[in-house]
Amino acid sequence: ADSTNDGGILVIGLGRFGGYLAESLTHLGHEVLAVDRNPELVQRWSDQLDRVVQADATEEDALRQLGASDFQSAVVAIGASVEASVLAVLALVELGGPQVWARATSTKHAKILASVGAHHVIFPEAETGERVAHLIVSKMLDFIEFGADFAIAKVRTPQSLTGRSLAEVRPAERHGVRVVGVQLPGERFRYATDDTLVLPGSTLIVEGSIEEVQRFAALT
Numbered sequence: 001a002d003s004t005n006d007g008g009i010l011v012i013g014l015g016r017f018g019g020y021l022a023e024s025l026t027h028l029g030h031e032v033l034a035v036d037r038n039p040e041l042v043q044r045w046s047d048q049l050d051r052v053v054q055a056d057a058t059e060e061d062a063l064r065q066l067g068a069s070d071f072q073s074a075v076v077a078i079g080a081s082v083e084a085s086v087l088a089v090l091a092l093v094e095l096g097g098p099q100v101w102a103r104a105t106s107t108k109h110a111k112i113l114a115s116v117g118a119h120h121v122i123f124p125e126a127e128t129g130e131r132v133a134h135l136i137v138s139k140m141l142d143f144i145e146f147g148a149d150f151a152i153a154k155v156r157t158p159q160s161l162t163g164r165s166l167a168e169v170r171p172a173e174r175h176g177v178r179v180v181g182v183q184l185p186g187e188r189f190r191y192a193t194d195d196t197l198v199l200p201g202s203t204l205i206v207e208g209s210i211e212e213v214q215r216f217a218a219l220t
């Protein structure tokens with residue numbers, strides 16, 4: 001086993017999703033080993049990523065030779081072939097070691113990945129589709145949901161609230177949301193306090209139930 005893999009992240013499959021993922025992880029300062037069975041892709045990515053190797057990730061021996069069990073996390077980013085994706089996840093789970101993140105391309109694929117032992121299943125097309133639907137029909141600029149009922153959103157400042165401090169606006173009492181961050185035009189986000197002035201053109205970070213956050217965004 002290769003000790004330089006300790007704490008590193010193994011990315012399997014350099015398609016669009018895996019490629020962006022490996023690139024982002026590298027920019028975030030993480031050690032990435034990217035694997036693809038297609039030698040042309042390995043060649044193409046070798047300039048942008050520190051370590052790219054050609055291997056078939058469905059083969060446990062190949063993964064063992066790469067020192068797969070020493071990685072902190074492994075992401076199976078294969079999409080088109082459900083079989084290859086499932087076999088790669090199974091091989092990683094059986095080797096033991098890394099937290100296995102697996103990309104699903106359908107609901108059934110997601111179920112299979114979970115049942116063969118993937119620790120985290122992601123379904124980017126479904127998640128992004130759902131998210132963009134929310135953004136299109138609401139006035140939120142960005143949002144994250146936690147569970148079925150809690151959300152944090154980025155919203156413009158409702159005009160009716162501008163020119164007053166948060167202590168005067170009382171968003172929790174009036175709107176059921178808490179303003180946690182404020183970005184004045186041209187500045188960075190700061191924590192909101194009671195004294196924070198809600199100036200026109202500011203962007204707010206608010207938290208609360210999904211319904212109340214959306215209703216607050218609709219005031220803008």
Ligand code: ATP
Pocket residue numbers: 012013014015016017018035036037038041055056057058077078079080081084088
């Ligand atoms: P994306 O939507 O991210 O572009 P895709 O679904 O179009 O992906 P896939 O065919 O799923 O593309 O493959 C993603 C990458 O995974 C490809 O570059 C492919 O060569 C690689 N791949 C597929 N099977 C294996 C395997 N067994 N071992 C290693 N890499 C693999």
Ligand code: ATP
Pocket residue numbers: 125
């Ligand atoms: P995804 O990654 O979301 O699964 P994809 O990239 O694999 O999408 P595409 O071939 O881009 O799939 O097509 C998405 C859908 O858009 C398909 O169902 C296709 O029939 C449809 N589509 C493609 N061209 C047109 C068109 N000119 N008019 C209407 N629909 C189209």
